[in-house]
Amino acid sequence: MKLRLEVRAILLLPVYLLIYVYSMLVFIPWYFLTDVKKKKAMAKRLKAKPTSDKPGSPYRSVTHLDSLAHINIPGADTLDKLFDHALAKFAKKDCLGTREVLSEENEMQPNGKVFKKLILGTYRWLSYEEVHEKMNRLGRGMTALGLTPKSTVVIFCETRAEWMIMALTCFKYNFPLITLYATLGEEAVTYGLNECEAAYLVTSVELLESKLKTALPQVSCLKHIIYVDNKSINKADYPETLEIHSMQTVEEMGAKPENTSILPSRPAPSDLALVMYTSGSTGRPKGVMMVHKNLIAGMTGQCERIPGLGSKDTYIGYLPLAHVLELTAEISCITYGCRIGYSSPLTLSDQSSKIKKGSKGDCTVLRPTLMAAVPEIMDRIYKNVMSKVQEMNYIQRTLFKIGYDYKLEQIKRGYDAPLCNVLLFKKVKALLGGNIRMMLSGGAPLSPQTQRFMNICFCCPVGQGYGLTETCGAGTITEATDYSTGKVGAPLICCEIKLKDWQEGGYTNKDKPNPRGEIVIGGPNVSMGYFKNEEKTTEDFSVDENGQRWFCTGDIGEFHPDGSLQIIDRKKDLVKLQAGEYVSLGKVEAALKNCPLIDNICAYAKSDQSYVISFVVPNQKRLTALAEQKGISGTWVDICNNPTMEAEVLREIKEVANKMKLERFEIPIKVRLSPEPWTPETGLVTDAFKLKRKELKNHYLNDIERMYGGK
Incomplete structure (x- = not known):
């Protein structure tokens, strides 16, 4: 046994020697060429500070201590104007892409279950100009059906290009959009539809037949259903009082000569843009009301933390568009000329459950540069990769560990390891297409272990974000240069954050070494409250003497000396x-x-x-x-x-x-x-x-x- 270990150690000597020589020869030129000194200074600098010396004062970004940012594109104070801005600059460029389904096969699993496997082709793209044409036809067609400005439209559909086209249409024609998660159960969908009393519903054939068919008899307000697929359905299976149309039919209606003169009724910044039903982690889902200026402010803050966002970027959209993180990320990408290729968690990678063995997953084909993910998905990627590492032989596993540990030490010091990126992590990086330059994690705290793994193996910064539906997804995001873990970054330039004492839990602004308390977010991105729920709105939202809205999050935070926030607890998760x-x-x-x-x-x-x-x-x-x-x-x-x-x-x-x-x-x-x-x-x-x-x-x-x- 001892002899075997000595032989292994001798075999690994050249590896350690290579690392030493590499460090000596490459580090100094790399250090100066990549301007690491400046990046390290950026990471360690003061990012936010209290607006006064008084305990409990709100923290603001040091770049916007005087006033919060509302908008960063002059004149674009509503969501429809953001698309106008993008159209003027990127008309002929790719905007939204969908992969072609070549064939479907049923595959029997060892446990007797049957899985549907897909063979997918290339991405088919719509340009900004083509998306705009579809929006106009759709808006005129919906107006011809009887929809009037400020009348609501419910969307209950999976993430796909048609979802975004419908949303952009509603923003332009001032039809407030009500979003429901595609995975909500029948009871929650029925509750949402009855509470909002919308007459128009947008959905897919699959959801119409699997969830809505049995729920519809309990929903009296619906008059029109628009399904997004190019399929035909048996309308005799549905109540006679309902008019059912395909999205294509509505577009064709909008293209008729008698309807081409219909003009959009553009929204004002204070008009309702969205009622986004939360996914309901505690009881029934609540509808959060957001006006156009709320969302504009939130996205202004988010985009400031994503360096170089522009037309060279490709974003992969697969998280639910009914989630504020995904919706604001995609609208931001469109605003800056990025292209969005659509996917799903079941087709994301070559190993995804719906991809037939030997076929390519969406990441491999699309090769995105930007990606958002929830910690659960990142944890899954981490465990899958580490499981494969355990299956390697001793030499391979040891080489991986040496490279991993070496790069980990470099990252902790604010550096990188380009040779390891090329020799060791290229295959892991290829799991997500090999081209990711930045990832954003939101929805829940990301463990430091998983964050470091993503930094090392996917060779890109992983920004942690903190925001809620009630704050239009905006609160904090770590900067791309920040190589620390466990924190969610400093307040965005659109908002300020204060910590409210919570005596029962033992958290106060006077705690040492850092102030702690319940996180309260204020700014133009704070939404207008809960739809038809005045009592809950009064409980969670407030307005100060300056007219600024505040939202009590229920999360417990701690501010570090550099102004960055760490989530340390949650009021509802505390048990005595x-x-x-x-x-x-x-x-x-x-x-x-x-x-x-x-x-x-x-x-x-x-x-x-x-x-x-x-x-x-x-x-x-x-x-x-x-x-x-x-x-x-x-x-x-x-x-x-x-x-x-x-x-x-x-x-x-x-x-x-x-x-x-x-x-x-x-x-x-x-x-x-x-x-x-x-x-x-x-x-x-x-x-x-x-x-x-x-x-x-x-x-x-x-x-x-x-x-x-x-x-």
Whole structure:
């Protein structure tokens, strides 16, 4: 054994020598050619500071201490004017792209399930000019159907080019757009449609037939349904009171000579642009009302943090467009002349579940330069890559580790490792097309471990953003030059952030070494409140003596000396145990997601109990391998229900918890392993993969009773 280790060490000597020579020869010219000194100074500089010395004063970006930014494109004070600006500059350039479906095949899986596999062709593009023509035809056609300015249109559809074309049309013709997540269940969709009382609904044939058909009899307000696909449906299956049209038919109506004289009624900055229903992590979804100037302000702040955004960029759109992160990202891209190629989480990479083996995923074909992702997707990429690393032989695995550790040290110092990028990380980078220059993570805190992995293996900065639907997605974004982890950046130039004392949780502005408290965001990007919910609006929103709107987020933050914010807790995630200790469930989950055996986790505690329990979606590959080592056989469900495997997962949980320095009372002492993953379709997580605690509690009610000693 000792001899084998010595031989391996000798074999690796040339690698260490190469790294040493490389560092000596390449580092100095690279240092000066890439202006690293300036980038390091940018990363360490003061980014935001309080507007006064008074404790609890709001923090502002140092570049906009005097006044907040509302708009960065002169005259473009409504969303339709943003597209006008882009059209004038980029008329002939590619705007929206969709991949052609060449064929579909049903593939039987070992467990007996049938998966639909796709063989996809190239991207077909619409230019800015062609999108504009479609918008005009569609707007005139919808007006001919009887839609009047300031009348609402509901969109309940998957992310695709038609979604964005419909949104741009509504912005131009002053039809406020109401968005519903495509993964909402029948009850939530019915609730949303009845609450907004819209007469016009835009959807897809698949959603119309799978979810809406049974819901429609409970919705009395609808008069027109427009479906986006070029398919025909049997209208006899639907109520006679409904008029059902294809999007193409509505466009053709708008192209008729008698309708070509219809002109758009352009919106004012204070007109309602969106009612965006949240995905409902706590109870029923709430509709957030945003006027045009709210969204313009929010995007002004976001775009300032994305360097070099322009017509050379390609953005891949696959997150739900009913989510504020995706919608504002895509509108911003269009404004600056980027092209957007559409995808889905099921076709994103060559390994995605809907891509036939041997075929190319969307990233490989599109080769995007910009991408947004939620932490759940980044965590999944991280675990998949690291799983493949474990399957390498000793030499390959050691080379990868040496390169990874070397680049990690360089990044921590604000440098890079170009040779490692070319020799070691090229294949990993190719998983997302090989061309990504910046990624943006939002929706939930991203673990430092995953952020570093994305920095290293995908060779690009990963910006963490913090914002809410109620603030038009704008709050903070880390700068591209910032190489720290765990923080979400300084306030954007469109808003200011203050921390409100929360005595019960023990967070105040006088805390040392840094002020802490509930995050409250103020500025022109703060929305107008909740649709038809005055009570909740009054509870969460306020207006100060200067007329500025503020929103209480419910998240707990800490400001660091450089003015950047860190999310450290959430009010609703805090549970007081029987002995009086406070447990932050979100903090526990964030720490334990670092466990290789865990794909997803929900911590749970009851105030009349003395300990924390957990529900876990285990990593199937790793847990199955561990079961084999322990001599445990059976189906995946059998493995998850086996008490020995529960004990093994708990053992790993304890190890990781101790490494992450969790308190003894914070560590879950019982676990339920779930053989089924939690997806938006199961109703246990939102579209942004945030946990729905109420639904998870109801789903695991019997297990909660068991783990707390009930019958």
